[in-house]
């Protein structure tokens with residue numbers, strides 16, 4: 034989304050210039066400034082013992098017009114996660130081998146992790162990956178696996194693992210930020226990828242996962 038990105042970088046430039054002025058006028062800077070605009074937060078996973086604050090990733094609730102890139106039959110369906118992470122009436126169903134990739138967004142050192150709500154049918158699984166681009170180097174591009182999950186039995190809604198984000202990035206040397214996309218790949222449980230156990234049941238019923246409420250941790254500890 035070039036327009037949005039352009040607007041974003043314009044805002045960031047203004048923020049940087051404002052900061053530069055502030056630094057000049059004040060005592061020597063001690064810590065590097067965050068490179069991203071921070072969004073409203075909530076302790077979205079507190080009922081699971083996670084006291085961190087989280088912000089919703091772009092389109093991460095799958096409400097309204099979908100902004101994620103979907104392949105392989107992934108589709109927005111009725112029914113929100115029931116964990117209370119973020120409210121709504123929709124989630125993202127992902128049959129085995131489908132993928133869902135978020136819009137680009139900014140992360141900096143204050144965004145160490147992301148986390149989401151998920152449920153699974155029998156033999157479901159996923160890989161949560163991060164695509165990233167160092168904002169100070171046009172040619173730097175990479176992908177890493179942040180977390181994985183497999184199950185033999187179906188499960189209701191549960192929180193995903195706390196998945197590394199900025200803690201695994203090489204941030205830009207100037208603005209300490211990077212442009213990322215989150216990518217969820219519905220892998221099924223490859224330890225049980227044969228159909229002997231459950232017969233020739235449709236893969237869009239077995240092996241699927243459903244995700245919702247994709248949240249980014251902006252590292253504001255109380």
Ligand SMILES: [Ca+2]
Pocket residue numbers: 093094095096113114119120121122123124245246
């Ligand atoms: Ca939702």
